[in-house]
Amino acid sequence: MSHKIVFYHNPKSRAAIVHWMLEEAGADYETRLVDFQKGDNRTPEFLALNPMGKIPMIVVDGTVITEAPAIIAWLADAYPAAGLAPEVGSLQRGLYYRWLFFGGSCIEPALVDQMLHRPPVEQKSALGWGSFDDVLDTVEAGLRAAPWLLGERFSAADVYIGAELGWAGHFGVQRIKDSQLIDDYVTRCRQRPAYLRTLV
Ligand SMILES: N[C@@H](CCC(=O)N[C@@H](CS)C(=O)NCC(=O)O)C(=O)O
Structure with missing residues (x-):
């Protein structure tokens, strides 16, 4: 349709x-x-x-x-x-939702905290995203074994999280700039023909 x-x-x-x-x-x-x-x-x-x-x-x-x-x-x-989303009801779909929602509810606020230089709060258990370092540790763990968040398969979750991480690196968030794993991931994302078409 x-x-x-x-x-x-x-x-x-x-x-x-x-x-x-x-x-x-x-x-x-x-x-x-x-x-x-x-x-x-x-x-x-x-x-x-x-x-x-x-x-x-x-x-x-x-x-x-x-x-x-x-x-x-x-x-x-x-x-x-x-082919950017796994089949509804599949385990991969669960993983896909995990990353999409983690992007919106954890990565996004953690990155904004960094970009605005907000001081860390003591009660991190009260924050849905815990802390910036916990969020980054989780992303790095998700990327350590395979090129994409769902493994060998690129998905729409990579569009969201790859773009967010690229944006944070651009704004000088230090731990992102220092992470080879994240730098390689953002580079892979930015080699996608669809991404390159947005630059012209
Ligand atoms: N929760 C929104 C955030 C969107 C957002 O913050 N957009 C900014 C630009 S990056 C905006 O439109 N700002 C204009 C304004 O608030 O006046 C999303 O994830 O899409």
Whole structure:
């Protein structure tokens, strides 16, 4: 089934993750550039679509989908020919969900803590992501034995987590810059033809 997808984009934002995913999925989409300086994301029209005033956002046949991992998961299912998500109900699907949700609920807040130089809290057991080091240890453990998070198979979870880690390295998060394992992983991600198409 073909969809009409409108993609709200700014290349210097998390929307770049969705751009890469749209290319991986092989989706047809129309891009609307969102200029933060001009306040494009704070107009009444934009806020009627997403009251958060944030991108990435896609509008698919009139339905609004926001949140990078949700958009990625939807695209992976809606474009099955791209083979970016394991079969529903399979153990690999469980692993895939593990990484997608870990990305949104643990990697993302842990990286933002680092980028904003927030001091670590003493009660790490009260935080869903524990600590930045615990999160990074977990990602490294997930990547030690195989090229991708699901093993030999590249998936949409790699799009999300590979993009997040690449973004954090770019912003100078030291432990990410120092990790050869993560550097190799991000390099593999960035060699994907779909990723390279987003740069032109
Ligand atoms: N929870 C959202 C976060 C999206 C987000 O923070 N987007 C930023 C750009 S990277 C944004 O739109 N900021 C504009 C603003 O808040 O004014 C997701 O994971 O997609």
